[in-house]
Amino acid sequence: MEVLWAPWRLDYILGPKPDSCPFCLPEHTDEDEQRKILFRGQHAFVIMNIYPYTNGHLMVTPYRHVMNLVDLRTEEHHEIMDLIHACTRILQTHFHPQGINIGVNIGEAAGAGIKEHLHFHLVPRWVGDSSFMAVMSEARIVPEHLEKTYAKLRPYFDELRRTKQSAKEDGK
16 A cells, blocks of 8 residues: 655644634735735635645635625626636646636535635646546645745736736726
């Protein structure tokens, strides 16, 4: 039998589960790196999935605590789509995946792990990335530690932040 090492999973398995929604964030905090928040927009933010399916597994979620896509306000769903677009470009630039799964699970029956707060997944994919592991062993291989992935992706989102700020100042 082969042993797979995924030390970050133990924190989740043994650790206390939050009483509050993990996607309901304070507006201003110095914990963004610890929480793996890559970008904060006006109505939504980008966060790394700390229990990823693959390297670079990102989520885009509104600040407002809503469960259903149809409950989003116009400005929220516009910004979410803009962030999904930006995340796709960043993932393609950095990881060069052969594909990207983008999806949202609305409700427990659809597979939502946190059904109370809408969130969109972006999962970079490569041919054979799951192979037999996901099917036979119910395991996934994530070859790079979250801290390193965060550090590598952060500059792309810093540039996105500067671009959005510059456009805002120019009145665009």
